[in-house]
Amino acid sequence: MKIDSNFDEKQLLDRGKAFQIGFITAIIMSVLFYFLQDGIGIEIAAFTSFAFSLWIPVTVCSIALIIKDAYDGVNSTTGRFGITVFGAGGSYILISSIIFLATGRETLLDGGVVTESIGNIINGICMITICAVYWVKQHLNKRKFIDESSL
Amino acid sequence: MAKNIAIKIARAEKDLTQAALAEAVGISRQTMNAIEQGEYNPSIKLCRAICKVLGKSLDELFGEEN
Numbered sequence: 343m344k345i346d347s348n349f350d351e352k353q354l355l356d357r358g359k360a361f362q363i364g365f366i367t368a369i370i371m372s373v374l375f376y377f378l379q380d381g382i383g384i385e386i387a388a389f390t391s392f393a394f395s396l397w398i399p400v401t402v403c404s405i406a407l408i409i410k411d412a413y414d415g416v417n418s419t420t421g422r423f424g425i426t427v428f429g430a431g432g433s434y435i436l437i438s439s440i441i442f443l444a445t446g447r448e449t450l451l452d453g454g455v456v457t458e459s460i461g462n463i464i465n466g467i468c469m470i471t472i473c474a475v476y477w478v479k480q481h482l483n484k485r486k487f488i489d490e491s492s493l
Numbered sequence: 494m495a496k497n498i499a500i501k502i503a504r505a506e507k508d509l510t511q512a513a514l515a516e517a518v519g520i521s522r523q524t525m526n527a528i529e530q531g532e533y534n535p536s537i538k539l540c541r542a543i544c545k546v547l548g549k550s551l552d553e554l555f556g557e558e559n
Contacts, residue, residue: 350520352533411523417516483523487511 348415356410364403371395385454390461397468404472408479425476432469439463494531499554501529503547517546 349357375391378384407413414421439462442448448459504514515525520539527533528543535543540555547554 350524351536351539352524352527353521411521414521416519416521487522487526 348418349412350416353410353412353415356412357407360403360406360410360412363406364399367402368395368399371398384456386456387458387461389458390456390464393461393464397465401468401472405475408472408476411479411483413476421476422480425473428469429473432466432473434466435462436466436470439466494534496531497529497554499549499556500543500547503549503554507547509547514543514546518542 371394375386375395379386379391404413413425439448439459443450443459449457450459451457504511507514509517511525511529512522515522518525518539519542524533528535528539540551544551544554
């Protein structure tokens with residue numbers, strides 16, 4: 343039985359749930375940032391606000407997909423390469439941001455405004471987290487499926 | 494949900510690995526594992542596909558006693 347989608351029926355169900363979780367997280371982040379900026383009066387650079395609002399829900403959704411084994415399609419292995427590049431990109435962004443902060447080229451706060459550096463750090467952390475969760479899950483799956491010969 | 498031992502036994506009779514059965518049915522290995530572990534209730538369409546590959550009836554693999 344081959345279904346049209348690249349994902350089987352269980353994966354489609356799990357993907358739906360993961361996207362719901364991501365959507366709810368996005369709503370929570372939007373409300374949170376509205377509260378921080380307009381409620382409390384904390385000034386946040388637009389990029390940082392965008393980074394939090396985008397990357398946190400994406401990360402939550404991605405982690406839910408990975409944990410439920412609904413990230414890779416049936417017999418698909420292209421996800422591995424993509425996620426590794428993803429993690430490498432995140433590492434580059436995070437390390438660069440930390441170096442720029444350490445050397446004084448960038449700051450976390452500038453005139454009371456939360457700068458873009460925090461947005462870059464969040465970007466990097468989220469990307470690395472997704473990559474790390476994926477490979478940990480791959481390792482756990484490998485261990486789980488090793489002993490399938492015994493009844 | 495209880496484990497589905499009948500599928501595991503039928504798979505062993507056909508000398509199929511979990512991955513091979515999953516590929517033959519057209520689902521991921523993780524889903525096949527979830528079905529065998531009783532963690533996921535497959536649709537009737539998927540049940541029939543598994544029965545077809547293993548050469549068993551629905552009752553034999555997914556009957557209440559299993």
